[in-house]
Amino acid sequence: MSGLRRKVAIVGAAETDRLGTLPEHSRLSLHAEAARKALADAGLKPSDVDGLFSTVAGPNELSEYLGIVPRYVDGTGVGGCSYMIFVRHAVAAIAAGYCDVALIVHGESGRSWIDMEAPGTPASPAGQFEAPYGVAGAPTSYSLPVLRHFHEFGTTKRQMSHVPAATREWALLNPKAIMHKAGPITPDDVMASRIVCYPFNLLDCCLVADGGGALVLVAAERARDFPRPPVYVLGSGEATAHRQVAMMRDFTTSDSSRVASADAFREAGLGPADIDHLMLYDAFSFTPMLFLEDLGFVARGESGPFVADTSKRADGRTIYPTGPGGKLPMNTNGGGLSYCHTGRYGMFALLEAVYQLRGEAGARQVPDIETSLVHGPGRQFAAAGTVILANR
16 A cells, blocks of 8 residues: 555535534435535536545535546445545446545544434344343443543543643634533543543543535546645555454554554554544544553553643643644644534545645644544444545
8 A cells, every 4th residue: 555655635515504403404415515515625526527436425425416427436334434435445346447536535424413313222232232231322331432542541530631732722713613612621621520430521422413524536647737735645544343243352542543543654654653634533532542651652651641731821721642732733623623524524534634734723733743643443442444644
């Protein structure tokens, strides 16, 4: 895969006009709006697309809805990281000549639940072997690795509460973030919010919203022909290790994350020290902490002390290590905790990386940025996808 480094670029990127509670939009209409906006961002029209990548709406129904007949389709659905994996697959498809213009689309009525399919049934493996023991939703399943991490490494709820506080600081700088006008929060506020499922309080949990987004990719030699600055794919990785959280080999690490990120770093010819900006999927406050360890940004068991190592600005405001002014800018759109989370968040993490690398992030722009890493899980740490991007 090292031969694919910088061979493909993202030339179009957009989210839907609004994010939040959108009962007037169906799942399909959110896809269509995001696709239309991303194509317009690239100066293209739907008929230019010959590669279609989608999962919440499968490529067959989405191609009909958009009025196109793509010659390459991919409906890989492994959860929220499907969109990072789509980027990897689009790079390979374009390099192989299977398509010329790849459109990756996400749309989800995660809050209003318009035109959405019902979740798993009692007959499913999770319904049979987890639900009877109280593991029946994301807060309950994501809590299990956290408690094991607490037990093995001494990580604390107090340390974990710094993650939502840091991402809220970014959201205050992002007008599109759902919590943009909600004001700052502190670790104390996180700890004082109502309990959802121990050890998660309300502010430890992601938002539940409607919205969508899309990306357009082409071969790098064409990238300069488009209106926006190109963002090049340097490396990518994918893996899947199990189906449900109870089957994790070790609750304190994600095997799929380690495999996917190692492949991405190897393909890009980079390491953690070369990354200027991080988008780590934050379905819950602990989720990016585990990824900081699995991807090698901190030592195993050290994510708690790292995120809690704060300092003070001259005006008395807290500087979080991953927040504005911190040493490792992470989740700069406000993340799933304060920006938007529709159920499958990966597309929004990719979009923010693109905006940052194009210099279009406004007040939250990370200075002198050249590289960004986007990583996330599929379902409960089961699958993983990693993408490393650059603006050179």
